[in-house]
Amino acid sequence: MADNLQTLAQQDPEVYKIIKNEENRQQLMLEMIASENHTSPAVMEAQGSCLTNKYAEGLPRKRYYGGCDHVDEAEELAIDRCKALFGCEHVNVQPHSGSQANMAVYFSCLQPGDTILAMDLSHGGHLTHGSKVNFSGKLYNIVSYGVKEDTKMIDYDQVAELAKQHNPKLIIAGASAYPRKIDFEKFAQIAKDNDAKLLADIAHIAGLVCTQLHPDPIPVCDFVTTTTHKTLRGPRSGITMCKEEYAKSINSCVFPRMQGGPLCHVIAAKAIAFAEALKPDFKSYSEQVIKNSKSLADALLSKGFDLCSGGTDNHLNLVDLRPYDANVTGADAENWLHDAGIVVNKNLIPFDTRKATETSGIRIGTPALTTRGLTEEHMPLIANWFDTALSSKGDSTAIENIRKETEELCKSFPVPH
Numbered sequence: 001m002a003d004n005l006q007t008l009a010q011q012d013p014e015v016y017k018i019i020k021n022e023e024n025r026q027q028l029m030l031e032m033i034a035s036e037n038h039t040s041p042a043v044m045e046a047q048g049s050c051l052t053n054k055y056a057e058g059l060p061r062k063r064y065y066g067g068c069d070h071v072d073e074a075e076e077l078a079i080d081r082c083k084a085l086f087g088c089e090h091v092n093v094q095p096h097s098g099s100q101a102n103m104a105v106y107f108s109c110l111q112p113g114d115t116i117l118a119m120d121l122s123h124g125g126h127l128t129h130g131s132k133v134n135f136s137g138k139l140y141n142i143v144s145y146g147v148k149e150d151t152k153m154i155d156y157d158q159v160a161e162l163a164k165q166h167n168p169k170l171i172i173a174g175a176s177a178y179p180r181k182i183d184f185e186k187f188a189q190i191a192k193d194n195d196a197k198l199l200a201d202i203a204h205i206a207g208l209v210c211t212q213l214h215p216d217p218i219p220v221c222d223f224v225t226t227t228t229h230k231t232l233r234g235p236r237s238g239i240t241m242c243k244e245e246y247a248k249s250i251n252s253c254v255f256p257r258m259q260g261g262p263l264c265h266v267i268a269a270k271a272i273a274f275a276e277a278l279k280p281d282f283k284s285y286s287e288q289v290i291k292n293s294k295s296l297a298d299a300l301l302s303k304g305f306d307l308c309s310g311g312t313d314n315h316l317n318l319v320d321l322r323p324y325d326a327n328v329t330g331a332d333a334e335n336w337l338h339d340a341g342i343v344v345n346k347n348l349i350p351f352d353t354r355k356a357t358e359t360s361g362i363r364i365g366t367p368a369l370t371t372r373g374l375t376e377e378h379m380p381l382i383a384n385w386f387d388t389a390l391s392s393k394g395d396s397t398a399i400e401n402i403r404k405e406t407e408e409l410c411k412s413f414p415v416p417h
């Protein structure tokens with residue numbers, strides 16, 4: 001493979017080696033962390049470009065620094081393409097990450113101590129949705145909803161009841177570990193009935209939303225935030241979209257309230273990713289992500305694994321390991337599968353009795369596998385490896401054999417570079 005890091009190799013062999021080792025790891029392991037993906041070479045080139053040198057506090061054509069003509073064009077492109085992709089009224093493309101994208105919304109419509117109604121972390125929510133260890137849990141009064149114990153689907157009756165009882169200023173719809181469609185219209189009705197603002201955090205499902213494979217939150221929500229690096233397959237970053245009436249407030253919350261200079265190189269990379277996502281190819285890719293996820297669900301079920309909610313509508317599955325083997329924890333599964341060449345993460349399942357460092361579940365996603373070209377034909381193979389690795393309880397011979405097979409598959413489907 002062509003190596004474009006020759007200057008680095010000469011100047012700093014230590015860091016060069018680390019990057020090459022990571023590149024090798026990504027090429028030779030099956031990436032099944034649901035929040036990860038392999039972004040395009042064009043996106044990575046922009047992120048490695050001279051745009052990183054530029055300060056550009058402010059908005060395009062209204063900067064606090066000179067010399068911004070070209071980065072202005074890049075940011076305007078990113079904004080225009082994002083609007084075309086999601087059909088939003090306004091977007092700020094400067095948040096550095098999904099967490100910053102959410103922070104901008106909270107700063108825009110809440111005062112410290114105000115109430116947020118959001119999904120519980122242990123039921124699939126995100127740290128920024130009110131976890132005690134996160135700024136959101138420290139600054140605001142958090143009320144949490146969850147999923148129903150029997151169906152593992154969002155309990156919309158509970159959302160409505162809690163909204164009525166606690167009068168939240170903001171309701172958040174969105175999750176990091178929820179395998180089903182989210183009914184944004186139901187959330188919108190509840191928000192309207194209780195005079196609350198509604199934020200849809202589509203960090204995980206953005207690529208499915210912009211390809212119409214998941215119901216669209218844009219028409220019914222005040223704010224929509226997302227990361228750009230998960231199913232959307234762009235650079236590691238975030239964006240905050242909103243209705244026009246909140247545009248000024250969101251802009252001033254991103255800068256100067258919460259961030260300094262934007263990352264111009266990442267904004268250019270976001271522009272590239274939005275253009276990629278606007279192509280028909282990206283819709284076929286996203287359809288394949290879901291096909292693979294459903295096919296993997298069927299294959300896992302046939303091997304005796306239990307899935308929260310019984311299956312999936314999107315890019316991820318949440319495996320409850322207890323019915324398969326009550327003694328195997330999520331941490332065990334993560335370690336054994338890793339040694340077998342498959343990267344997943346342990347994950348709390350709803351109503352989990354184990355701690356977060358142990359867990360009774362794993363979360364598995366298909367976006368990265370699909371990017372390297374795997375299809376539904378390969379999913380039974382992967383389910384088989386899960387079964388062999390876990391039933392052997394990490395036996396080193398069994399794991400070593402799987403490792404050879406996963407590596408072969410990886411070599412036949414290289415990561416685009």
Ligand SMILES: *Cc1c(COP(=O)(O)O)cnc(C)c1O
Binds near residue numbers: 099102175204
């Ligand atoms: C990943 C994620 C985020 C935050 O993303 P970072 O870029 O890691 O800050 C926010 N919300 C949800 C629901 C997520 O899944």
